[in-house]
Amino acid sequence: xxxxxxxxxxxxxxxxxxxxxxxxxxxxxxxxxxxxxxxxxxxxxxxxxxxxxxxxxxxxxxxxxxxxxxxxxxxxxxxxxxxxxxxxxxxxxxxxxxxxxxxxxxxxxxxxxxxxxxxxxxxxxxxxxxxxxxxxxxxxxxxxxxxxxxxxxxxxxxxxxxxxxxxxxxxxxxxxxxxxxxxxxxxxxxxxxxxxxxxxxxxxxxxxxxxxxxxxxxxxxxxxxxxxxxxxxxxxxxxxxxxxxxxxxxxxxxxxxxxxxxxxxxxxxxxxxxxxxxxxxxxxxxxxxxxxxxxxxxxxxxxxxxxxxxxxxxxxxxxxxxxxxxxxxxxxxxxxxxxxxxxxxxxxxxxxxxxxxxxxxxxxxxxxxxxxxxxxxxxxxxxxxxxxxxxxxxxxxxxxxxxxxxxxxxxxxxxxxxxxxxxxxxxx
Amino acid sequence: xxxxxxxxxxxxxxxxxxxxxxxxxxxxxxxxxxxxxxxxxxxxxxxxxxxxxxxxxxxxxxxxxxxxxxxxxxxxxxxxxxxxxxxxxxxxxxxxxxxxxxxxxxxxxxxxxxxxxxxxxxxxxxxxxxxxxxxxxxxxxxxxxxxxx
Numbered sequence: 001x002x003x004x005x006x007x008x009x010x011x012x013x014x015x016x017x018x019x020x021x022x023x024x025x026x027x028x029x030x031x032x033x034x035x036x037x038x039x040x041x042x043x044x045x046x047x048x049x050x051x052x053x054x055x056x057x058x059x060x061x062x063x064x065x066x067x068x069x070x071x072x073x074x075x076x077x078x079x080x081x082x083x084x085x086x087x088x089x090x091x092x093x094x095x096x097x098x099x100x101x102x103x104x105x106x107x108x109x110x111x112x113x114x115x116x117x118x119x120x121x122x123x124x125x126x127x128x129x130x131x132x133x134x135x136x137x138x139x140x141x142x143x144x145x146x147x148x149x150x151x152x153x154x155x156x157x158x159x160x161x162x163x164x165x166x167x168x169x170x171x172x173x174x175x176x177x178x179x180x181x182x183x184x185x186x187x188x189x190x191x192x193x194x195x196x197x198x199x200x201x202x203x204x205x206x207x208x209x210x211x212x213x214x215x216x217x218x219x220x221x222x223x224x225x226x227x228x229x230x231x232x233x234x235x236x237x238x239x240x241x242x243x244x245x246x247x248x249x250x251x252x253x254x255x256x257x258x259x260x261x262x263x264x265x266x267x268x269x270x271x272x273x274x275x276x277x278x279x280x281x282x283x284x285x286x287x288x289x290x291x292x293x294x295x296x297x298x299x300x301x302x303x304x305x306x307x308x309x310x311x312x313x314x315x316x317x318x319x320x321x322x323x324x325x326x327x328x329x330x331x332x333x334x335x336x337x338x339x340x341x342x343x344x345x346x347x348x349x350x351x352x353x354x355x356x357x358x359x360x361x362x363x364x365x366x367x368x369x370x371x372x373x374x375x376x377x378x379x380x381x382x383x384x385x386x387x388x389x390x391x392x393x394x395x396x397x398x399x400x401x402x403x404x405x406x407x408x409x410x411x412x413x414x415x416x417x418x419x420x421x422x423x424x425x426x427x428x
Numbered sequence: 429x430x431x432x433x434x435x436x437x438x439x440x441x442x443x444x445x446x447x448x449x450x451x452x453x454x455x456x457x458x459x460x461x462x463x464x465x466x467x468x469x470x471x472x473x474x475x476x477x478x479x480x481x482x483x484x485x486x487x488x489x490x491x492x493x494x495x496x497x498x499x500x501x502x503x504x505x506x507x508x509x510x511x512x513x514x515x516x517x518x519x520x521x522x523x524x525x526x527x528x529x530x531x532x533x534x535x536x537x538x539x540x541x542x543x544x545x546x547x548x549x550x551x552x553x554x555x556x557x558x559x560x561x562x563x564x565x566x567x568x569x570x571x572x573x574x575x576x577x
Contacts, residue, residue, distance in 0.1 A: 369518070375448055385517060407499070
C-alpha cells in the first residue's frame with residue numbers, strides 16, 4: 001500500500017491522540033490516561049494548591065475582613081476547573097473586602113458545573129468535591145456577614161475621624177489664644193482644661209490678671225531680688241516646669257505659675273512650651289491648689305522658651321566675645337600651676353628606647369651565652385674578663401684567680417730581684 | 429688597614445668594650461699594626477667588618493699597650509684574635525692546639541665570615557665551645573710551647 005499522505009496522517013493523528021490540559025501533552029491512551037501515574041500526581045498537586053486557596057477563602061467567609069484602601073489590587077487567582085483568571089479581592093477604591101472576588105466565583109453556578117466536569121474527566125474521588133464547592137445557605141450567610149462587616153467598618157471610621165477632628169479643633173483654639181495673648185503683651189491665663197481634661201480632669205481655677213510689673217523682657221537680667229530666685233532653679237532639667245517659691249521681698253509678688261500638664265498630649269507636645277499663665281496672687285498664696293505648685297514656670301524659663309537655662313558662675317574672666325576679650329584658647333591655662341609635674345604624657349625618649357631594647361632582647365634565646373652578664377655595673381682596675389686560659393689548671397672561673405696569683409708571684413719575684421734603694425726605671 | 433678599624437689602647441678601654449657589647453660577638457685582634465701578617469689580617473677584618481656588623485664588632489688592640497691582657501690571654505704569637513660574647517670568652521676548635529684564640533690570618537674573607545657566624549650561632553644556643561668551619565689547610569699551624577720551659 002502506498003505511504004499515507006500528509007492529510008491522512010494528520011487526521012488519523014487527531015483521531016488517535018488527545019490533549020490533556022493538566023499534563024499539557026498529547027497521548028493516545030484515551031480515558032486510561034487519567035489513571036496514569038503522572039496524571040494522578042498532577043491532579044494531586046492541583047487539588048492541594050487550589051484547596052489551600054479555597055480554605056483561606058472559607059475562613060474569610062465566616063469572618064469577612066475589611067481592609068482600607070486597595071489591598072493587593074488586581075491580584076488574580078487561576079481556577080483550574082474553569083481555566084480562567086478570577087479576581088481575588090473586591091475593592092471600590094476606599095475599602096477592600098478580602099477574598100470577596102474569589103468567593104463570589106466559587107459561589108457561581110458555572111464554577112460548580114466545571115468542578116463537576118473536572119471530577120469526571122480526571123476520575124477524582126467524589127468525596128473531595130464538597131470542599132471546593134460552597135453550599136447555598138453559606139452563600140446567603142456570607143452575603144449578610146459582608147454587609148454587617150462593612151457597616152461596622154464604616155462606623156469605626158466615622159468615630160476615628162470625629163476624634164481627630166476634635167483634636168485638631170482644640171489645638172487650633174489654643175494656638176489662636178496664645179497668639180492673642182502674646183500680641184497684646186499681657187500674659188493671660190490659659191484654661192488648662194484643654195490639656196488636663198483628657199489626662200487628669202482637673203477643673204480650671206485660673207484668674208485672668210494682667211501682669212504689669214515692669215520687668216525686662218529677658219528674665220535673666222531683670223532687677224529685683226526675687227527674680228534671681230528663679231535663676232537658681234534653672235539648673236533643673238525639666239523644661240518648662242520649675243517651681244518658684246515666694247520671693248523674700250513682699251513688694252513684688254510675682255509668682256509665675258504655669259499650669260502645665262505633665263502628660264501632654266502627643267499631638268501638642270510642641271506647643272507645650274509656649275503655654276504660660278501668670279497668676280498675680282496676693283500674699284495669701286494658700287489659694288493655690290497643691291497640685292499646681294509642681295507645674296510652675298518661672299519668668300526666666302518663660303523667656304528662655306522652656307529650655308534649660310545654664311548659668312555659669314563667674315570664672316574671673318572679664319569680657320566675652322562681644323567685648324573683644326582674649327579667647328580661651330589663647331589664654332594661659334588655669335591648670336598650669338597645679339599640673340607642674342606631668343605636662344607631658346607618655347614615656348620619655350630614654351624610656352622608650354629602653355622599652356624597644358627590652359622587646360628585642362626578649363625575642364632572643366634565653367639560653368644564650370652570657371645572658372646574666374651585667375653590662376652596666378662599673379668595674380675597677382682589677383677586673384678581668386672570664387677567660388679560660390691556656391695553661392691553667394682548674395676550671396674556667398678559677399683562671400682569673402690563678403692569674404692573679406701568678407701576677408702577684410711575679411711581682412714579688414721581681415721586687416726581690418731589685419735592690420730596695422736603687423732607682424731603676426721599670427721596663428715598659 | 430688597621431686605621432679603618434677602631435683601636436683600643438688601654439686596659440680600661442678594653443674592659444669597657446668587653447662589658448658593653450651586648451648580644452654581639454666581640455672580635456679583638458691583638459697584634460702590632462706594623463706586622464706583616466697583622467696587616468693582612470687587618471685588611472680582611474676591615475673589609476668584612478660592615479658585613480658582619482649585625483653579628484659582630486671588630487676592634488684592634490696593640491698587644492704592647494695592654495701587657496695585662498697579653499699575659500692574661502697568653503698571647504705569644506701575633507696576630508691573635510680572641511672572641512667574646514656578652515662578656516664571656518668563646519672557645520673555638522680550629523684544629524690547632526690552642527682553642528682560646530685564633531693565631532695568624534685568614535685566607536679569605538669568607539673564612540672569617542663563616543667563623544663569626546658559627547661563633548654567633550653557638551653563642552645564641554648557649555654553647556661556649558664551637559668547632560671552626562675553616563679548612564685546617566687554610567689555618568696557620570704552630571706549636572704550642574709551655575713558655576716557662
